Amino acid sequence: METRRLYKFGPFVLDAQAKVLLKEGQPVRVTKKAVETLLALVENAGQVVTKEQLIATVWGNRVVDEANLTQNIAVLRRALGHEEHPAARIETFPGRGYRITGPVEMVREQPAVVAEAPARRSLHWLAWSAVAVAAVLSGWWSVARRSAPPAEFHRQPLTRLAGKEYQPAVSPDGERTAFVWLADGKQAPGLWVQGAQDSAPKRISTMEGEFSSPAWAPDGRSLAYIRFGGAQAEVWISSLDGTESRIIARLFPTRYGLQGRHLDWSPDGRTLAVDDTES
Incomplete structure (x- = not known):
């Protein structure tokens, strides 16, 4: 079973697999791209991560404006309250990139496994069997009622301006x-x-x-x-x-x-x- 990578800094914990940011055990509401930007920083804590590296890590091969990265950094600074928590401070290096000051500790945790009492397993098995049958019937009914396949989604550029x-x-x-x-x-x-x-x-x-x-x-x-x-x-x-x-x-x-x-x-x-x- 795969272990979870958790990055701990100040009162925050970042779950690398779930891409969830917690503060003192409570979820912090930030966008997925902002979390991915933060993950790239904590994985390289103490080092300057260039803007090009961050854009490539978060957006892959997509062509995006640098303003998207700037906005993610601003969102993270507000969410982390970096003035209150020095370990969560994101520093700007003009013309180069960003660095989270840390310290950041990476720990691995095994997912918890919950054992059920034998007497209750049969009841759970019956319940899940009923759910599975209902799901199959529901899926069949949805397919039967569908009159035509959904239209495919196509992307194309609206403009190509220099x-x-x-x-x-x-x-x-x-x-x-x-x-x-x-x-x-x-x-x-x-x-x-x-x-x-x-x-x-x-x-x-x-x-x-x-x-x-x-x-x-x-x-x-x-x-x-x-x-x-x-x-x-x-x-x-x-x-x-x-x-x-x-x-x-x-x-x-x-x-x-x-x-x-x-x-x-x-x-x-x-x-x-x-x-x-x-x-």
Whole structure:
């Protein structure tokens, strides 16, 4: 029976097989990719793990933006409370990668085996037999009722543009995607919309500045977004037909340079939610 590898550091335990993070015995809610990032760090505790190594370990051969790794590190730092627990502190080495300070202890544990009383085994056997029969009948009934096989899922790229494309937002009808594109040779990213049947994307942002966080109105007729320019940031709404663009609010410029989206509509389309802070 395979042993479990557990990594212990501060009040935390990371189960390598189950990919579960515990704090003082209680599960910590983080994404699977964040746990896999943490696992790569604790397996190399005390050493700098390069960004390239982390991306290859967590995402394999997939092409992903470095911002995904940055977001995972931010999620882990919040979950670990690294300022409170020195052993869980994740250090940044600019231009290289990250390191968890530790110390980290790796232990192996045998899964517990529970022996049942002989008198109860026959009852359990009968119960599981009934469950198995029910499962077989249920499966047969589901197959019998199925009129056609499910459609296969196919992936294909929507765009192939030179540069960096990020922050995709799909329209409510699923026909178009808004995204931010920093073209090769350009200094600032712009806001674009690509339809599934369009031969080329359409630029929404025509003003000077850098753009972020595209968000579709619930009716799909307009886009809200953040524009950074000079020493300030602004929330704008532009119609898809190009007939109207208006500023809604002014923000602190502290969201500049962050890859995540910071803006969204309410379901009824009456209000916009945005995160904003001075620091």
